[in-house]
């Protein structure tokens with residue numbers, strides 16, 4: 079009987095143990111992480127939000143942005159984008175390191191910890207990075223009066239969901255990488271950058287030609303951006319659309335995690 | 349005495365310079381031949397994506413921009429800015445991360461300095477390579493832009509040498525700075541400094557939207573000079589003002605080469 | 619008599635408070651194979667870097683081909699082949715590309731190098747690997763390639779820093795064979811090692827170094843003759859008994875070294891000495907009679923073994 083309970087315990091703590099180990103190593107980089115996760119979106123917010131904001135106001139006022147001030151219009155998108163890149167970093171580097179560079183995962187797997195627990199542990203730690211930076215970023219938005227306190231606080235969990243869904247998928251791809259030569263290059267410039275630019279981040283997706291809009295439809299960033307705008311302002315999404323966005327993010331997360339766990343187990347067993 | 353040595357001796361050489369920077373290009377070409385086109389392609393695609401996203405999406409929101417007395421289409425306005433920015437990014441990437449690797453990981457420069465090559469050969473050779481890659485990006489970008497019909501006149505071709513000068517300046521300066529760095533954290537700092545410069549230097553909007561003091565700071569930064577220089581050639585606004593920009597980059601090149609070669613000497617010949 | 623190719627006088631190198639090389643003198647003549655033998659940290663690599671004109675000295679004079687490497691760095695380097703302690707092949711290039719581009723660094727013509735490459739690939743026994751990236755080579759192959767690379771410019775002097783350290787015995791023997799060929803061809807070799815067998819095999823003349831200073835110099839045979847006996851008897855009595863037995867043995871042997879695991883007894887006739895021990899009814903668990911080596915010379919000079 080006792081042994082049964084022990085297995086459950088190990089199963090539970092295994093993932094947390096891995097997460098804690100990852101968390102400790104992230105903590106060493108906290109200044110860099112804070113600078114990147116908060117600095118980057120802040121630079122975009124100030125540069126583009128103010129710079130292009132002036133141009134937009136002089137030209138079309140707020141008619142192109144659903145009556146929202148331009149800087150406020152892009153704020154939820156930048157928040158989600160920061161969560162996405164933060165979670166992605168923590169789902170990619172540690173995994174390639176764990177499987178390839180330092181082969182740490184194999185050592186961990188030699189203990190009773192399973193591949194599934196390693197995958198989930200790494201993922202949880204990655205999410206914690208998003209929580210940390212998104213909360214701080216939200217406080218900054220409040221301070222600068224970009225959004226008003228209230229229901230807008232929902233943009234925090236929405237951004238984390240965006241990071242979580244993209245991160246789950248990247249976790250899978252990182253676990254598949256055997257040769258990393260151009261992996262970062264391709265991910266960075268052919269996936270993350272187009273996603274960042276074509277997800278309605280800086281302008282409504284509908285203002286793009288129709289053949290470029292599908293990039294947004296499959297991008298967690300666009301779904302989170304739409305939800306975020308709904309939470310932060312009167313954006314006018316119907317409950318059905320809201321549900322669709324939420325379902326999309328959840329589905330991507332679940333599928334990504336299932337694939338990742340399978341891939342972790344297969345690779346560790348090899 | 350052997351033929352080999354006679355040949356080697358027939359070249360005059362000082363402690364700093366053997367007069368053979370082109371062998372660095374040969375080496376880069378050999379190494380490059382066996383790599384794929386992935387990094388080149390992704391480097392080229394980035395400004396094109398920006399052009400598409402901001403041109404299509406933002407154009408509607410922003411309308412026309414006035415440059416001097418003319419009022420021009422927004423997409424037309426950002427094209428030369430993106431050209432200058434991509435020249436900078438390409439040159440900086442080659443002269444920072446690549447150089448960091450050869451300084452600290454593969455110790456390639458150390459090996460080179462155990463042959464008759466001098467530090468100046470290395471500095472000139474590596475910087476020229478970065479410049480050539482920047483040139484390929486620029487030509488690619490100009491071609492795409494021309495296909496979209498965004499070039500105001502054939503004089504836009506002159507923007508290519510202008511972009512090369514920008515790349516040269518950033519490459520030599522980037523290499524000089526990299527020669528002081530020892531850890532990856534310090535390298536991350538480069539990326540972090542580049543982002544605000546990228547965003548604030550007026551590639552996406554005229555810096556006149558900013559308060560006076562901020563405008564002054566931006567005008568002291570090299571990328572602003574680069575963008576203004578490329579834009580001047582792009583639109584054929586050639587006047588004595590561009591001499592300032594050219595002078596700025598000549599200084600950057602001179603300082604960069606001087607510092608780099610002396611640092612290499614201090615690092616590996618002591 | 620022609621001038622020596624290398625002439626080092628009172629060479630000293632300090633790293634802060636640490637004196638890595640302390641007043642070293644030696645000369646190397648043309649065609650000679652000269653060795654620096656000493657344990658890790660003796661200062662061998664430091665000397666090699668100074669000879670290679672990639673490091674400056676604190677004091678003393680160095681002349682290579684009648685030139686001061688510090689003043690005429692590129693000129694001196696043009697005449698040297700350098701094989702550093704750590705292989706520093708170009709990981710982004712193939713085997714033949716490594717040879718090619720290295721020759722280009724020396725300003726050699728493409729035609730000259732392309733002819734030379736065939737010869738060098740054969741020398742390094744890497745013909746089959748010519749188009750392979752160097753990362754895929756074994757340690758021994760990399761080492762051979764590094765040596766071949768050093769020869770591309772037909773140097774007057776080849777500097778080899780620990781050419782076989784880290785290689786397995788088979789790879790070492792292949793390498794020794796290659797170096798022996800160079801020696802036969804009359805290439806001037808300067809090599810460092812902490813293996814006494816390597817020094818004995820490859821060096822016409824060597825200096826024994828410890829803590830930055832030269833303890834002795836001469837030919838391997840000469841050094842052995844001067845600092846050791848003809849033969850050595852190695853006996854073991856088990857680690858507890860060694861010290862006690864040693865007290866007794868002192869009576870029958872003039873010079874001996876008591877090491878933690880064994881006792882070395884120096885004599886002209888080792889078998890005879892072993893008989894005397896048997897007569898004393900001291901039964902060693904193992905015994906071995908061998909010729910004296912440079913290891914014994916080093917032990918004599920410093921009281922320590924080369925590899926600790």
Ligand SMILES: Nc1ncnc2c1ncn2[C@@H]1O[C@H](COP(=O)(O)OP(=O)(O)O)[C@@H](O)[C@H]1O
Pocket residue numbers: 633636638656657658659660661662663664665
């Ligand atoms: N760049 C350096 N900075 C400081 N100390 C050094 C440096 N290079 C070597 N040393 C020290 O000098 C001594 C001699 O080193 P080295 O010449 O590498 O010895 P060997 O090659 O005989 O093993 C060692 O104590 C080493 O730690």
Ligand SMILES: [Mg+2]
Pocket residue numbers: 659662663664703779780
């Ligand atoms: Mg050494």
